[in-house]
Amino acid sequence: MSNTPKTDALMARGADFLGSEHAILCGAMSWVSERNLVSAISNAGGFGVIACGAMTPDLLDTEIAETKKRTDKPFGVNLITMHPDLFDLIAVCEKHAVTHVVLAGGIPPKGSVEAIKGGKNPAKVICFAPTLALARKLLRSGADALVIEGMEAGGHIGPVSTSVLAQEILPELSEEHLVFVAGGIGRGSAIAGYLEMGACGVQLGTRFACAKESIAHENFKKAFFRASARDAVASVQVDARLPVIPVRALKNKGTEEFTAKQREIAGSLDREEIAMAEAQLQVEHYWAGALRRAVIDGDVENGSLMAGQSVGMVKEEEPVADIIAKLMAQSEEALTQRR
Numbered sequence: 001m002s003n004t005p006k007t008d009a010l011m012a013r014g015a016d017f018l019g020s021e022h023a024i025l026c027g028a029m030s031w032v033s034e035r036n037l038v039s040a041i042s043n044a045g046g047f048g049v050i051a052c053g054a055m056t057p058d059l060l061d062t063e064i065a066e067t068k069k070r071t072d073k074p075f076g077v078n079l080i081t082m083h084p085d086l087f088d089l090i091a092v093c094e095k096h097a098v099t100h101v102v103l104a105g106g107i108p109p110k111g112s113v114e115a116i117k118g119g120k121n122p123a124k125v126i127c128f129a130p131t132l133a134l135a136r137k138l139l140r141s142g143a144d145a146l147v148i149e150g151m152e153a154g155g156h157i158g159p160v161s162t163s164v165l166a167q168e169i170l171p172e173l174s175e176e177h178l179v180f181v182a183g184g185i186g187r188g189s190a191i192a193g194y195l196e197m198g199a200c201g202v203q204l205g206t207r208f209a210c211a212k213e214s215i216a217h218e219n220f221k222k223a224f225f226r227a228s229a230r231d232a233v234a235s236v237q238v239d240a241r242l243p244v245i246p247v248r249a250l251k252n253k254g255t256e257e258f259t260a261k262q263r264e265i266a267g268s269l270d271r272e273e274i275a276m277a278e279a280q281l282q283v284e285h286y287w288a289g290a291l292r293r294a295v296i297d298g299d300v301e302n303g304s305l306m307a308g309q310s311v312g313m314v315k316e317e318e319p320v321a322d323i324i325a326k327l328m329a330q331s332e333e334a335l336t337q338r339r
């Protein structure tokens with residue numbers, strides 16, 4: 001008998017779709033969501049997702065094989081839609097009969113959803129929906145489930161909060177479709193709320209980034225434990241000519257210098273010392289390799305400490321199984337108090 005029957009009932013559709021005990025995904029986090037964390041999440045009854053990021057097909061091949069050695073539970077692979085080798089990466093997933101592919105970073109290119117769902121080992125496709133109109137389009141294009149992610153989240157973010165996205169999208173789609181909610185979830189009471197609104201499950205990143213099984217550097221974890229919600233800020237664009245893709249990360253020397261760097265590049269543009277394309281490229285390249293520097297090398301001054309606003313609820317290194325058990329118990333408590 002489960003200790004969390006009310007939560008289980010509301011998560012049933014999502015858990016059935018994922019093939020996991022609980023409909024709790026650990027969202028892919030580049031450098032963090034690798035074989036150890038992903039297998040730990042799936043072994044603990046959640047659903048782990050490998051972050052492919054900029055990996056080559058060969059590296060992804062190894063990562064999937066190594067993850068499979070550590071768990072016999074289902075897990076997913078997150079592919080970035082603008083990866084130049086997207087179709088080769090899809091082929092690697094198919095080779096390993098990966099059950100779920102998450103497409104992130106934009107509208108899936110033509111043929112990609114079909115490639116994932118066709119072939120010898122068809123996988124289910126999960127896409128990110130930033131608006132209701134795009135959600136409908138993605139479902140028409142073959143997405144099997146959607147994630148709606150608000151701007152409270154860590155990493156690359158859209159402009160709208162989770163609570164507003166949930167109110168706009170869940171009443172329209174959640175009866176007939178599978179919608180997972182992400183962004184800003186740190187406690188099970190929030191999970192209960194989104195489940196009651198019609199979500200079939202949730203996705204968390206920040207809450208899992210510093211789990212015991214996460215390979216993130218000790219310095220990275222300590223920065224999370226020290227931080228509060230207001231330290232996790234969205235990157236700022238200084239000049240209209242120099243687009244900045246918003247990323248939520250902990251404030252540090254790197255984020256301060258990024259603002260100064262943009263001003264410097266804008267000045268060079270004004271003085272016609274560099275061309276527009278070169279200026280935009282310089283801004284785009286500022287953070288290249290920065291997440292790796294923070295997560296793997298522990299450079300918390302200059303690296304990118306991607307974190308969501310829920311970082312204030314991450315206080316210590318806990319095993320994944322404990323985090324999931326706590327989230328489930330908190331959700332159950334919230335649902336029990338209401339009924």
Ligand SMILES: Cc1cc2nc3c(=O)[nH]c(=O)nc-3n(C[C@H](O)[C@H](O)[C@H](O)COP(=O)(O)O)c2cc1C
Pocket residue numbers: 026027028029030032051053078104105149152153154155156182183184185203204205206207209305306307308309310
């Ligand atoms: C350190 C870090 C790295 C991330 N990297 C990726 C990524 O590579 N691909 C992706 O789709 N999402 C990425 N995300 C977003 C997570 O998958 C997840 O959706 C998000 O963290 C959920 O919001 P939360 O942080 O409020 O829990 C990242 C998040 C963090 C904190």
